[in-house]
Amino acid sequence: MKLSVIIPCLNAADTISLQLEALAKQEWSEPWEVIIADNGSCDQTVAIAQNYQERLPKLQIVDASSKSGAAHARNVGASVAKGEALVFCDADDEVAPGWVAAMGEALSKYDLVGGRNEHWKLNEPWLVKIYGCQEGDGIFMNHPYLPLQSGCNLGVKRSLHEAIGGFDENIxxxxxxxxxxxLQQVGIKPHEVKDALVHYRFRNSIIGICRRAWDMGRQEALLYKKHRSMGMPQLMSWKSFVRTAVMFPLRFLLLKVRNKVSLTQCLMDLAWRGGQLRGCIKYGYLPF
Structure with a gap:
């Protein structure tokens, strides 16, 4: 088996059929499989996935419910994978035509790859404008520490996944x-595959967007604490918390908040900084 596509999922009944439909239409000359790693769904996610086993004959559905989190589900999926290379995508997105072939061919040349994400197909326009990603995105090469990659469109050689112990299930x-x-810390450089396109789905409500911003901010503190000892520069400052607290009311007073987009951006920034502060307290990370 050349390639294993691993999809972690939890209560994805509303979206997983779109992803599996897209995968069922993929064409590649090499052998590949799909693994659904279910993290304890209590809806019809598993039943829907089972309906695709005839169209995707190499589709496996595995129980990954013993521990919460996408990291655990990805690791469980990888543990039963037969592929020489592993590719990860999400149950609420949609891979574009040619995605499997593009990722598979790239992994025959490179050890770590990432595709590009498109945001217009699965999201309302106001959601795309909030994040300022109208042109799409891929591997973020300009991060002050190391390039950023997303697990919704990522591929790696199986041997390297095993060498670093998989995903950290505490995050x-x-x-x-x-x-x-x-992976980059052991000398593996990421390569962007422009033809491996994923249609990415954002949270579609202001509450959902803010909740995710809070959660990401909280986990950033844990991530930064872990990597500070590995040479990561100081990226979180107490000044940013003060600045956000001051600027939040000023945005309203100065009429900067004029529509749904600017309101959500303001609330999302506040939730993100609040999550960072909560994470600093919870994980003992000093932002200075």
């Missing part, structure tokens, strides 16, 4: 960033 969000950084 519930940003485990994919930590994973990519640990």
């Amino acid at each position: 519930f969000i940003l485990d994919d960033v930590d994973y990519s950084w640990r």
Whole structure:
């Protein structure tokens, strides 16, 4: 088996059929498989996935419910994979035509790869504008520490996954960033595959967006604490918390908040900084 596509999922009944439909239409000359790693769904996720076993004859569905988190589900999926290379995507996105072939061919040449994400197909316009990613994105090469990769469109040689011990299951969000950084720390450079396109789905409500921003901020403190000892520069400052607290009311007073997009951006920034502060307290990370 050349390639294993691993999809962690939890209560993805509303979206997983779109992803599996897209995978069922993929074509590649080499052998490949799909592994659904279910993290304890209590909806119809597993039943829907089972309906695709005829169209995807090399589809496995494995129980990954013994521990919460995408990291655990990805590790369980990787543990039963037969592929020489592993590719990760998510149950709420949609891979574009040619994605499997592009990732598979890239992994025959490179050890660590990432595709590009497109945001217009699965999201309302106001959501895309909030994140300022109208042109799409891929591997973020300009991070002051190491390039950032997302687990929704990431591929790696199986031997390297095993060498670093897989995903850190103590990190519930940003485990994919930590994973990519640990691979880079042992000398593996990421390569962007422009033809491996994924249609990415954002949270579609203001509450959902803010909740995710809070969770990411909280986990950032844990991630930064872990990597500080590995040479990561100081990226979180107490000044940023003060600045956010001051600027939040000023945005309203100065009429900077004029529509749904600017309101959500303001609330998302506040939630993110609040999550960072909570994470600093919880994980003992000093932002100075």
